[in-house]
Amino acid sequence: MSSAEVVLGFLEDAEPWRLRSPQFPSKVGGKPAWLSQRGLPSLSGLECDICRLPLAFLLQVYAPISGQDRSFHRTLFLFCCKTPECYTRNDSRCMKVFKSQLPRKNEFYPYDPPPEDEPPRDLEKDHSVLPVYGVKLCWVCGCPGNKACSRCHAVTYCGKHHQTLHWKHAHKKECCSPEATLVTASPCIFPESELVTEPEEEEEEKEAEGEEQTANAQSEDCPSLEETLAETDLEEMAMHETEDNKVFQRFKKKIAPEPHQVLRYSRGGSPLWVSSTHIPSDQDIPACICGAKRTYEFQVMPQLLNSLCVDSTGASIDWGTLAVYTCSISCNHDDEYCPEFVWKQDFSSDQQTQIKQS
Ligand SMILES: [Zn+2]
Ligand SMILES: [Zn+2]
Ligand SMILES: [Zn+2]
Ligand SMILES: [Zn+2]
Incomplete structure (x- = not known):
């Protein structure tokens, strides 16, 4: 067990503007607050490796590395599949994690930190386009998507799946109607909360x-x-x-x-496993594309499932813990979002009953 400090993450309600990109949020649910507006993950990169449906955005952690200018701003984005059948024991293929980082001086954000207590003026602006390069985002999931609705051209999607979903859910009524358009909540994103942190005692x-x-x-x-x-x-x-x-x-x-912790962060430390089975060896953690070793950075706790409004009675998305491993030197890869590595460990079946009862 490493003696590295552990920082715990908790959910808290926050005004929506605090969870947008210029505030560099850590958050759960909603749509991703992308950091860099360039080199976003491709559509196929954001697909479940099992069922091939689009992954849902689960959470993002703002985790700059002090003393390393290329990582002055640095955010890790975790995505997961919403198909319950993809959650077979100890199989991580239904999850993906990406890293984005920027130096302090960059083309997207001011050099100085944003004001703490003042919402930006452009609050009601359209958030389906990233302003600098005009990258279009899917209205349903907030991931890159430039397939427009062929009737109104007012909304874009990452693909057929989300277009169909939105059409059935709400857009059939909204499409081409001038008033009250695009106000219905997106059908397949997780409830949004801020992720606030405090050191573990x-x-x-x-x-x-x-x-x-x-x-x-x-x-x-x-x-x-x-x-x-x-x-x-x-x-x-x-x-x-x-x-x-x-x-x-x-x-x-x-x-x-601290029973309500939903995340434990300890870059270079070690995760708190829920079971003695399916603990990765060094060989199980693939090196980064740059060649550097990946080391542990944070884990998502099972308590988070309680806030995701997922069905806990039948088949459901589920995990014991999700351990995220990232490039130890936090390399830049052509200014693109870099895939990192996530390891899903499940409870043994008798533990499952215990943790859900407690
Ligand atoms: Zn899937
Ligand atoms: Zn989508
Ligand atoms: Zn339309
Ligand atoms: Zn690397």
């Missing part, structure tokens, strides 16, 4: 580690478990469950002081 960690040592000592008093380990598959499974439970208990203990 250090004392809790020492206490938790102390208790973990006690737990270890107790299991050492019981040598029979170890002696019988290799005897049968059944016993091996039982042993594995014990190990799994230990990791899960540690997870629960660690989050108990």
Whole structure:
């Protein structure tokens, strides 16, 4: 376990203007507040690798790297599929993450930080086009999309899927009608909230580690478990469950002081796993296209699912935790949005019941 500081993320309501690009927000849901207006992810890059439908924007984390001018502004964007069937155990192909960064002096934003308490004047401006290069965005999901509605030409889409969805949901009534156009909320984005951060208290960690040592000592008093380990598959499974439970208990203990945390950020630190199975080895984390190693940066907690209004009874989008790994030198790749790496770890089935009850 690294001693790197952990910063926790919590959801908070915010006025919409605070969640727009010029404010460099960290946020969950809504449409992406793109950082760079150039080199946005391609349409195929924003597709689910399993069902091929457009991914939904899940969250973005503003995470500049101090002392590195190319990363003066830096945001990580996480997308996920909304098809419940794509969420099979420990399979990360229904998720994608991208990094965008800009130096302090850039063509999109002022050199000095935006005023804290003053909404910009152009609040009611059309947000379906990024102003500098005129990149058109899909009205439904906010991702690049330049296919216009052939009747009104007032809205554009990333593809047939979102056009059809919008037509059935609202646009059939709005199309070509001069008044009250385009006011209906988008049907397939997650509810929007600001992501505010605060450092995790250090004392809790020492206490938790102390208790973990006690737990270890107790299991050492019981040598029979170890002696019988290799005897049968059944016993091996039982042993594995014990190990799994230990990791899960540690997870629960660690989050108990701040149960509403939805994100844990610790660049270069290590994630808090929910289970002892499906933990990536170094070989499981692919290097960046620049050749540099990818290191852990943040994880999304299962608590976030509660705020996404996803169905929790039947098949649903789901995870234990999502660990995001990024280029260790935070390279620039032709000024394009760089794909980074996300690892989905699920709870074992008995843990699932426990965490949902708590
Ligand atoms: Zn999918
Ligand atoms: Zn779209
Ligand atoms: Zn139309
Ligand atoms: Zn790189």
